[in-house]
Amino acid sequence: MLDQKATQPATGQDAPVTTYDLVVIGAGIAGLNALFAATAYLPKNARVLLLDQKQGAGGMWNTAYDYVRLHQPHPMFTVGDIKWNWQKPRDYLAGRDEVQRHLAGALGPVADAVNLETGFEQTVIACDEVTTDNGYRARITFHPNDTPAQTTTVHAMLAIHASVLNYRMAEPLDLSASSVISIVPQDLRDILAAHPGAAVYVVGGGKTGMDTVLAALADDPKRKVSLINGRGTNFLNRTRYIPTGLKRWTSGQLVSRLFRDMALNFDGDNEEELISYFRRTYSTDPDTANGVFLYGLQSEDEQIRIAAGLSETYPGYLVDVTDGPDGPVMELQSGERLPVEPDSIFVNCTGSFFRTADMETNARCLSPGSTVLNISARDGFHFLTSVAGFFLTHLLYRKDLKGKGFYTLDHEALFRMDRNAWVGASAAQAYMNQVIAVNTLPMMLLDRCGLDLDRWYPFPRRMAGLIRMKSSADTDIAHCRKVLDRVADRFNIRCAPLD
Template structure:
């Protein structure tokens, strides 16, 4: 297991190689952390990047092929690295395009440091140890399927970037033998093999919406039924990331939107917060949707989905069974509905926090500061990409501990109450953003390509920054009070780093 305890006596002799930095995880979180850390390392410093997948890119190596970014592609970046193409700024990049972009991030990094990669390898331990040279990180890893080939290395610093620990869904275990159960990665082949078969999309989040749009694109005449559970609210991308001249005249910077959500929440009124987000910020304010996971959707996408659906059930699919006259759908609230044989059921349930057991808590910063961890149990930000960028800069500037940055058990809170998770995650994100603005140089802040405020012209961004500074003291106090109240309500681990 990955932990941060000293190894057993005698383990010191097993360390064979020493690095200036070891990064575990080559997804968007690990790459941003590596990119930021490179600025503080001497030219040619030995750096090791370890990842289970065959290439950099994290979840983008295995995501379904029709997934697209839900923000403009320039705002999905490694540091301030530009995309190597000429596409409209509003273009939503596809899976393979994103994976290629993330893989290309290693080229400029390798030009600055002596980068070695260990792809196809799993890290089994990352611990802070005492050495004659001071505290160091000790990392053990081995090739996938070959635990007998374990390697032990040490590093002056390590960044353990598990991030959201994305996992593939599994097909729904339906009892009927007369229907087809798949995951999104199998959609294209299944549609081709079953022309005209009705499609049942199980899940109303971003994956479900992507699946509806992909099915419509492949066959506009195909019947599509959506099972959306409590329903998902999406931030209105048309309003908050407007096009053309509207970038000067309308919309609202995303930092101001986060402030609105953070300050609307008092730590207790969970239902009222979700209603406020739906009515004020979403693409579908008239629905009773109850879930919000920071997804973005345009008004045009929402209209296409609604017009393309044959039926929508605000309920959860429990099973499909073989009845006396054919397959029957069983819904959680008790309804039983017939379904044609050969119907396709696509499991679009969430890909995060999927494991039955939560991972152990790993502090953002190890006791002696040798290890930075980007994870969901002691998290710096719900966007692990942002946590990687700012966490690494703050680590190397010795400003991460003691400055007031707040860590939060986001996964524990998500499992306890998803509505409270929304309010607390917004409060934490805005709190740490305000502190970052107060702590870090403006030049460094401007190099965070992940900042959605960069969509807007510089004068509007400077105005928003001035507004943030003007209300910082009161806003920070409010966010801390919210976080303290929510964590007390649910017994969640949280507090200043």
């Protein structure tokens, strides 16, 4: 686990320590966007070190299930403004291997801009701020994954730690029955091939669950596929709000305006009403009783195919599957017990974030001497760490990060306490920080953020939206600040101006 203490003297160094201009920890989309942003300020000969535990760049896309696809059109999932090196339609949803290759390819432009060194399959055990004879420095200690005794310590003018999101791959559910098969999505295709005709029970109604339902139906449309849906998940209607063709000019709504609507409809206490409002106004399935929204996107066609293909949808949560005298029995949290077919396949799609019993270390977004920048979910700038990586890095190098009114939020703590309150607070924070960034950064720089979903719409619509954003900025910021302060008091978590 990362250990970042308060600034301390750099003692006990027996030999000269290599100093880099920049060390980035984490080669996922957050770290890569931070690295890309930093190249705008570093000289050509700057020494930059990129560290990651995995074999190459791409973060969790290196280990995701093989049928996962992006929520959003691929041009809006990138590093900086790096374009995808192909001629796919703009609305194409890239798959796992395509995303990983694109992210890994982003290192090419970075290496052209600075003197880049990479250290993959490395575990970082400490990243803290120290005082040296030359002033504040970041100190990073790491070792090869398989040889923990072989440590290396380096210093950096700036370290950006972008690998802490408490992401863990799911494990198969520990079911009592020996007559059913329990797997994770990474095993799905092999298990389907080995068990043709076996019934599939998808446990979890989020994006992973929806992907898994579609993958099982695509493998065999006649296969019995059922969903254990928890509280039910709402999805943003991608067909309506990421329209294609001429509809990009005539319909839909800028995503920034959608965030504003969510932010202004949240008062810090009414999260259930907010989720209900989202479902009725923006979701693919407004007539359901789905009670959760986790920023997933879904098309109307996907929703129709899922609804038509499912044999059964069970509201609530799975407790266990046991072997009974007449075959396996599924027990739900409601107490309901239902028979299932022998050899049924149960797929754990309950998510991969914040799965550990303990939360990650609560390191501040920025160290006192401004040499360690943490892009994390504990003192987070944005619920999307990719967006945080881009903007935090630009703001820090431009000395515009402190004193502007940006808020950070303990996303992980709030998410664990109340997911719907987290949606309201994260929407308010994201919109407020965006408005402040728009009023702080030059337009040319803002236009280099390829992650901005507003870029899906034609330039005139985006400019009209920008004018509206600026015209209501003061009132909107005041509302969001009041909401975030209420959330901080109500849940006793850090949600405050970035200092």
